[in-house]
Amino acid sequence: MALTAEEAAVAQNAYSPKSRRWLVPVIIGLAAAAFAGVEIYRFVNKGAGVRYLTQQVTRGPVVKAVTTSGTVNPVITVQVGTYVSGVIQARYCDYNTRVRKGQVxxxxxxxxxxxxxxxxKATLGVGRAQMVKDQADLTYAKIAYDRNRRLAATKSVSLDVLDASKSALDRATAQIGLDEAxxxxxEAQLRAAEINLGYTDIVSPVDGTVVSRSVEMGQTVAASFQTPTLFLVATDLTTMQVDTNVSESDIGAIRRGHRATFTVESFPNRTFSGEVTEVRQSPQTIQNVVTYDVVVGTSNGDLxxxxxxxxxxxxIVDERRDVLRIPDQAFRYQPGAIPGLASAPPQLDGSGGVRLWVLRDGAPKMEVIIPGLDDDSFTEVLKGDLRAGDQIIVGEEAAP
Structure with a gap:
């Protein structure tokens, strides 16, 4: 059927280049809306082909801690050495010997x-005998000088004789001073010799327990350059300390008085408790890592x-008790069905909140929470529409 002139003009205008310019965005928009609708439908009905892995939101403690390794040591260990050299004639102490202060x-x-x-002693005796002799000489010099002085006054002796007696008196007096020195x-030499003789007895300076010995009978010890350590005595084994090396990245959170727990390989099922008693300022570099010594004191009553x-x-550097908490795996889960969500950061801009997904009525629902303390296993929930018992999504897998 032939078109009229008016109908042909309308059809020509509809397919002109100018009219096609506004049709392109409309078609693209309709296609995007259709695609989004399909994807949203898939996400809502995803449970038909996907099984969600969930964990419960619970109430309990959140404990942030710094984990490190260390060595158990006595609080005070005294090194017992020798000041003099010689051959060990006898040994009276062994490992684990209980010793008292002053015990040999x-x-x-x-x-x-x-x-x-x-x-x-003999030399001192000679010196004292010499002094007795010189005192006798001094007495005679005084008598001679007094006699010659009286005779010189009557001119019975010459002045030269008087001067000679005066010189003899002065020499005798000086000799007494020399003898005294x-x-x-x-006497000082004798005291030093007696002290060295006393050092041949190796005695414990404190009450305690011998934890180490490095000497045997007949062994020669030399104290010429460095005092050798013969025994190690721990003053009290009922109180111990753990010397730990904490890296510089964690040392800022540790303070004196913080609670601590530790385990040893000998008792893997037992947890010992203690308290930080000292954070030492001296750094140590171990394999290019700067560490600091943190001392943890503990009781050892059962030895x-x-x-x-x-x-x-x-x-333990921080702790919250009986708070609402969620597992940290929940922060790493992001559904990938809706375009854009897979690449969205978990942190919401400007609010400090974090997106999480909760399984409710068999379908995932997004919730926003304000996180608190994190102990690498659980995170405290400061604010959010969550309750204990909610099933929070931590992963997904294909349904069987």
Whole structure:
């Protein structure tokens, strides 16, 4: 059927280039809307082909801690060494021996030092005898000088004789001073020899328990350059400490008084408790990592902890009790069905909230929460529409 002139003009205008320019965006918009509708339908009905992995929202503690390793040591360990050299003549203490302050643990052969003491005593005796002789000479010099002074007054002797007697008196007086100084020196030498003789007895300076010994009978010890350590005495094994190395990234959170727990390999099922007693300022570099020594004090009343044990220590730096908490896996889950959500950051802009997905009535629902303390396993929920018992989505898998 032929078109009229008016109908042909309308049809020509509809398919002109100018009219096609506004048709293109309309068609693209309709296609995008149709695609989004299909995807939303898929997401809502996703349960038909996907099984969600969930964990419960619970109430409980959230404990943030710093985990490190260390060594169990006595609080005070005293090194018992020797000041003099010689041969070990006797040994009276062994490992685990309970000792008292002043108790003899070993003895060095005293004979060489006894000989020195005897020699110094004899020398001191000679000096004192010499002083007695010189005192007699002084007495005679005084008498001679007094006699010559009286005779010189009557001109019975010459002045030269008087001067000679005066000189003899002065020399005798000076000799007494020299004898006194010599005797003082000899007495000091004798005291030094007696002290060295006393050092042949190796005694414990404190009450405690011998935890180590490095000496045997007949062994020669030399104290010429460095005092050798013969025994290690722990003052009290009922109180121990764990010396731990904490990296510089974690040391800022640790304070004196923080609670701590630790385990040792000998008792893997037992957890020991303690408290941070000291955070030392001296840095140590271990494999290019700067660490600091954190001391954890603990009680050892049953003496099960031994010096040198390796301890895995957990220092509690912050804690929340009986709070609403969610597992950290929930923060890593993002549904990928709706375009754009898979790449969306979990942190909402400007609000401090985090997107999470909760399974309600068999379908996922997005919730926004304000997180609090995180202990790497659970995170405290400060604010959000969550309750204990809610099933929070942590993953998904294909339904069987």
């Amino acid at each position: 643990c070993a003895k060095i052969d005293p004979r060489p030092y006894q000989v020195v003491v005897d020699q110094d 010599t005797i003082a020196l000899q 099960v902890l031994k010096p040198g044990m390796t301890a895995t220590t957990r220092v």
